Amino acid sequence: RVAYVNGSYVPHGEAAVHIEDRGYQFADGVYEVCEVRGGRLVDETRHMDRLERSLGELRIAMPMDRKPLGMVLRETVRRNRVRNGLVYLQVTRGVARRDHAFPKPGTPPALVVTAKSIDFAKNDANAAKGVKVISMPDNRWERVDIKSVGLLPNCIAKQAAREKGAYEAWLVDDDGFVTEGSSTNAWIITKDGALVTRFADNGILKGITRTTIFDLCKREGLRIEERKFTIEEAQNAREAFLSSATTIVMPIVEIDGRPVGNGAPGSIATDLRAKFHEVAEIA
Ligand code: PMP
Structure with missing residues (x-):
């Protein structure tokens, strides 16, 4: 299995985020789960709309535009050979020295994407x-x-x-x-x-x-x-x-x-x- 972590595709078992990631420290992040069917994404537009809304409410920046994000989702699905399953994406406020208040503007949000097969027969x-x-x-x-x-x-x-x-x-x-x-x-x-x-x-x-x-x-x-x-x-x-x-x-x-x-x-x-x-x- 392969995960996408901040710009690269890495073996799932070695994929890691920084210990000062605000997702890890404060659950300061949002996620989406999208069904994959026949290798394609189900209701991607609505999931992206909701992602943008969640991020907006928390004043976290979109980690990349929708179009490239859609490409990352598909590439993660493809590299994991998922036909039927899900693609998971998580965006956190990024890495900063631990302090409850938001980090300084320009701190890049962290993006993780994984995909896995689901036994839909079950x-x-x-x-x-x-x-x-x-x-x-x-x-x-x-x-x-x-x-x-x-x-x-x-x-x-x-x-x-x-x-x-x-x-x-x-x-x-x-x-x-x-x-x-x-x-x-x-x-x-x-x-x-x-x-x-x-x-x-x-x-x-x-x-x-x-x-x-x-x-x-x-x-x-x-x-x-x-x-x-x-x-x-x-x-x-x-x-x-x-x-x-x-x-x-x-x-x-x-x-x-x-x-x-x-x-x-x-x-x-x-x-x-x-x-x-x-x-x-x-x-
Ligand atoms: N409510 C909660 C609390 C959830 O976590 C989810 C799934 N993420 C849903 C409802 C269902 O949402 P969706 O149909 O977008 O998967």
Whole structure:
């Protein structure tokens, strides 16, 4: 395997960043994960738009223009011989002597890109069976709309899910409403067939997969309600599912030990999963 690190392609096992990189010291950086399908990038434009937004909110410079960045992503995919998988990119505020305040203007941001294959057959097998989720308090900061590498609460939530044999943890705010999963967006489908997912303010990451599912729903004539919902409403919903770049649409069959719908993957979620790449940008 090969990684791109600040201008060069290096063997993955030897790829390293400086100990005074602000990503390492302060989680002062952002990332993107883009699905790779048939060697091509899924929804690259939207991922680049979100990257620019995350960087802008944190006043970190783009490490290079979009066009060359797209070339680096593709070259990393190519050198790792990834047909189906993901490409990961991370930009941090760069290397500077440790001080909480930002380094002096002109400090170059650091860019790392990796790519790896994913076993989508296993992914499809999970979707065919449906997955379990548990709920956890959402104790993250108030700017989770920024795709920051500061993911400690997300890691703790995912680990709790694993330890309970669940696929994902749904995070619940102080008022009892689901915000999103630890690394996925959260959806339910009501008895009358409306898709419900939380509106995208500062309280969730606005998933690219979520946005593309909106496009798909428009095409399919499905109604979307952007609003909050509780765990109880989800447990009593017709269907539930989660979404992200690598899980696409993943049907949920159990929430906190209670079955959703008839306890089998829902037909609408299954259909959205099958059709997702018909509307996504693949380039
Ligand atoms: N929410 C969180 C907290 C995430 O980490 C992710 C995946 N990065 C998502 C939602 C889904 O976003 P996307 O569809 O862009 O992968």
